[in-house]
Amino acid sequence: MSIESLVKKEIRGPVRISPTRLRLKMPPDVISLAAGDPNFLLPEYIADAVYKAIREGYTHYCFGGDPELKEAIARYYKKFGYEADPMKQVIITAGGSQGIFQAYATILNPGDEVIAFDPSYGGGRSPLRYFGAKLVFSPMKKDAEGYFRIDIEALKEKITEKTKALYMENPGNPTGIVYTKEELEAIADLAKDHNFIVISDEIYTEFIWGGKKHIPIISLPDMEDRTIVIMAMTKMFAWAGMRTGWIISGPNLTSYINRVPTGITGVPWPIQKAAIVALNGPWDFVKGQAAEYEERIDYCVKRLNEMPNIKCVKPEGAFYLFPDISATGLKSAEFCAKLFEQEKLRIVPGSAYGPAVGEGHVRIALVRPLSTQTMPSWFKVEPDKTLEAAMDRLERFTKSLAK
Amino acid sequence: MSIESLVKKEIRGPVRISPTRLRLKMPPDVISLAAGDPNFLLPEYIADAVYKAIREGYTHYCFGGDPELKEAIARYYKKFGYEADPMKQVIITAGGSQGIFQAYATILNPGDEVIAFDPSYGGGRSPLRYFGAKLVFSPMKKDAEGYFRIDIEALKEKITEKTKALYMENPGNPTGIVYTKEELEAIADLAKDHNFIVISDEIYTEFIWGGKKHIPIISLPDMEDRTIVIMAMTKMFAWAGMRTGWIISGPNLTSYINRVPTGITGVPWPIQKAAIVALNGPWDFVKGQAAEYEERIDYCVKRLNEMPNIKCVKPEGAFYLFPDISATGLKSAEFCAKLFEQEKLRIVPGSAYGPAVGEGHVRIALVRPLSTQTMPSWFKVEPDKTLEAAMDRLERFTKSLAK
Numbered sequence: 001m002s003i004e005s006l007v008k009k010e011i012r013g014p015v016r017i018s019p020t021r022l023r024l025k026m027p028p029d030v031i032s033l034a035a036g037d038p039n040f041l042l043p044e045y046i047a048d049a050v051y052k053a054i055r056e057g058y059t060h061y062c063f064g065g066d067p068e069l070k071e072a073i074a075r076y077y078k079k080f081g082y083e084a085d086p087m088k089q090v091i092i093t094a095g096g097s098q099g100i101f102q103a104y105a106t107i108l109n110p111g112d113e114v115i116a117f118d119p120s121y122g123g124g125r126s127p128l129r130y131f132g133a134k135l136v137f138s139p140m141k142k143d144a145e146g147y148f149r150i151d152i153e154a155l156k157e158k159i160t161e162k163t164k165a166l167y168m169e170n171p172g173n174p175t176g177i178v179y180t181k182e183e184l185e186a187i188a189d190l191a192k193d194h195n196f197i198v199i200s201d202e203i204y205t206e207f208i209w210g211g212k213k214h215i216p217i218i219s220l221p222d223m224e225d226r227t228i229v230i231m232a233m234t235k236m237f238a239w240a241g242m243r244t245g246w247i248i249s250g251p252n253l254t255s256y257i258n259r260v261p262t263g264i265t266g267v268p269w270p271i272q273k274a275a276i277v278a279l280n281g282p283w284d285f286v287k288g289q290a291a292e293y294e295e296r297i298d299y300c301v302k303r304l305n306e307m308p309n310i311k312c313v314k315p316e317g318a319f320y321l322f323p324d325i326s327a328t329g330l331k332s333a334e335f336c337a338k339l340f341e342q343e344k345l346r347i348v349p350g351s352a353y354g355p356a357v358g359e360g361h362v363r364i365a366l367v368r369p370l371s372t373q374t375m376p377s378w379f380k381v382e383p384d385k386t387l388e389a390a391m392d393r394l395e396r397f398t399k400s401l402a403k
Numbered sequence: 404m405s406i407e408s409l410v411k412k413e414i415r416g417p418v419r420i421s422p423t424r425l426r427l428k429m430p431p432d433v434i435s436l437a438a439g440d441p442n443f444l445l446p447e448y449i450a451d452a453v454y455k456a457i458r459e460g461y462t463h464y465c466f467g468g469d470p471e472l473k474e475a476i477a478r479y480y481k482k483f484g485y486e487a488d489p490m491k492q493v494i495i496t497a498g499g500s501q502g503i504f505q506a507y508a509t510i511l512n513p514g515d516e517v518i519a520f521d522p523s524y525g526g527g528r529s530p531l532r533y534f535g536a537k538l539v540f541s542p543m544k545k546d547a548e549g550y551f552r553i554d555i556e557a558l559k560e561k562i563t564e565k566t567k568a569l570y571m572e573n574p575g576n577p578t579g580i581v582y583t584k585e586e587l588e589a590i591a592d593l594a595k596d597h598n599f600i601v602i603s604d605e606i607y608t609e610f611i612w613g614g615k616k617h618i619p620i621i622s623l624p625d626m627e628d629r630t631i632v633i634m635a636m637t638k639m640f641a642w643a644g645m646r647t648g649w650i651i652s653g654p655n656l657t658s659y660i661n662r663v664p665t666g667i668t669g670v671p672w673p674i675q676k677a678a679i680v681a682l683n684g685p686w687d688f689v690k691g692q693a694a695e696y697e698e699r700i701d702y703c704v705k706r707l708n709e710m711p712n713i714k715c716v717k718p719e720g721a722f723y724l725f726p727d728i729s730a731t732g733l734k735s736a737e738f739c740a741k742l743f744e745q746e747k748l749r750i751v752p753g754s755a756y757g758p759a760v761g762e763g764h765v766r767i768a769l770v771r772p773l774s775t776q777t778m779p780s781w782f783k784v785e786p787d788k789t790l791e792a793a794m795d796r797l798e799r800f801t802k803s804l805a806k
Contacts, residue, residue, distance in 0.1 A: 097666030241672035261530035263500030269644035
């Protein structure tokens with residue numbers, strides 16, 4: 001009998017190449033602005049904190065996660081106006097992606113529906129197939145300025161008896177929007193009226209521009225026990241490879257999330273100890289990153305808007321640009337493929353974020369330095385392989401298309 | 404509507420206290436020999452390796468795990484006579500418990516049956532309820548000397564059309580047995596004849612006594628793609644809190660295991676780098692632990708057999724003792740409760756490992772020092788709170804029972 005008959009039915013199908021084998025060796029002259037992997041080196045005091053914790057013997061089981069870390073997380077989140085009980089409402093996860101899995105693993109039965117906006121972050125919905133759940137896209141609409149905003153009427157139409165959850169990122173990736181209080185209230189009302197859960201991915205809350213303010217949807221009335229907040233050190237502290245995140249939810253819902261038997265808390269205790277140090281401040285490192293990101297954004301938005309057939313608004317949050325390329329006449333996948341072929345610049349087609357509304361756009365992650373910056377020695381880029389060079393390549397490409 | 408209606412049906416039910424809240428504060432004079440958490444401090448070169456990796460910028464995403472770590476794992480496993488392809492057969496997991504979850508998450512559909520031996524490690528079967536699968540115990544039998552061995556006829560009787568997997572630990576926890584080639588062949592034949600998967604938990608392979616030899620069941624003919632090996636640095640390198648483990652399986656089955664969307668590889672890259680250093684040797688630290696464990700075992704087995712109504716064999720592997728206490732006339736749970744009450748010594752009732760055969764025994768984890776040992780300064784135990792003291796308490800208790 002075949003092995004396939006022995007695996008969970010949702011994951012049967014032709015054998016695909018395992019993700020581990022998709023690690024492409026990039027030629028040296030490629031610039032990739034695809035993944036959102038912050039290009040900062042962690043400050044030395046973080047490495048010191050990890051080292052110290054190992055030497056002090058924090059290498060034993062830490063069942064359920066370090067209570068001090070949970071306190072530091074609750075203290076941090078308070079600045080957004082919501083006070084969580086550390087022991088009853090915080091769960092430590094191995095990064096945001098494990099948090100997303102754990103959230104879905106708590107709530108989904110086969111046949112359930114989950115709504116995600118078009119466009120939205122693919123990692124927020126890729127686990128659905130495994131759970132036998134159905135993904136339903138709800139289209140966003142662009143306002144006069146060119147910002148994606150939620151279309152509450154469209155969202156309402158997508159809700160059925162089977163709707164179990166809405167997945168959203170705030171600030172948005174790739175949209176770069178920060179939800180207004182009115183938008184969040186409209187979503188919360190739907191969640192309460194139609195009895196679904198909001199999975200609120202809040203990974204970019206430290207990177208908000210132009211005076212916008214992050215409001216957690218969990219802080220709205222009666223939303224505690226129907227919100228699962230996903231956060232991580234990943235972007236905030238350039239901590240991607242250190243795999244540290246958390247879930248904040250209502251006390252009741254948290255007790256269910258804790259029942260998913262993903263194993264003993266996955267974040268090594270020494271890394272948890274370092275996260276406590278990081279979250280307790282100082283925040284200079286985070287503020288320094290934010291200043292650098294905003295400089296990159298301002299530079300690139302200006303450059304993009306000077307290119308033929310490209311329109312780009314300054315995001316309200318996060319460090320992605322999602323310019324409209326529809327006037328070039330190319331589909332986003334074709335645009336990206338040709339760009340890579342001609343200019344060895346890798347960015348992501350908008351269709352990866354949403355088939356209808358995301359199409360016509362491309363996502364550019366501003367994780368590479370401007371050439372004027374002094375990079376730490378470990379960050380091995382040649383002076384010409386920078387954001388400035390990337391914009392030059394994109395400009396040359398869009399000009400060639402316009403001919 | 405209630406939140407409960409929104410959670411996965413298998414985890415509904417009365418709200419239990421979350422695991423994070425079960426962290427009992429132990430009074431200072433308690434000795435706990437309950438959890439199997441090795442009491443050694445990691446050698447300094449491991450802390451150095453983590454520190455160096457952070458400073459060198461290994462704080463970025465490491466999708467799919469570090470290929471060098473997979474190579475180190477495959478190289479390590481080769482010493483047991485099986486050669487795995489690092490990129491096609493090794494998956495990095497956040498410790499053994501995440502590996503167990505990932506294994507079940509790959510194969511289980513609701514209604515499936517999984518067989519575990521009575522007695523066996525509870526963590527190997529606790530995820531089953533979540534998946535809507537049924538646990539079926541297969542009783543072991545004691546040989547003339549007092550060792551638990553598999554009862555292949557009993558196992559055969561437990562197999563049904565719905566049997567999806569057998570969970571086993573080799574070396575056994577709490578049994579301390581090391582499977583013989585004949586036993587493994589008998590299991591493999593059943594797995595092939597009845598088309599089920601073997602989940603082989605091989606966490607204690609560095610701790611084998613009396614010249615026994617670890618044989619991986621995955622190395623038997625045609626077992627590659629029906630075995631999921633679970634391993635971890637946890638016990639081997641006293642690495643419990645550093646959450647690093649792996650799965651080894653056949654190339655085909657591995658490609659399915661990789662489809663479970665638990666998130667980006669959960670082990671921080673700097674910890675992966677340190678694991679590479681550890682696995683590449685030297686192995687003095689591991690050998691030193693093994694020598695210490697064997698000394699503890701020999702000491703405690705001798706002490707136990709001198710106590711009234713207690714019988715204990717020297718285990719073939721791992722660092723647990725599982726003495727027969729049935730002659731005391733007490734059930735194992737009662738034995739442990741009274742022992743704790745009278746002597747403040749915490750050990751685990753055999754009923755936690757198996758309701759029929761495990762009953763009548765208690766598990767003692769030899770993770771506390773002998774008083775003759777010089778403990779590192781961080782290991783804060785008073786000189787009298789040691790294994791020797793624990794044995795004194797147990798002796799006093801068994802004598803009081805015998806009166």
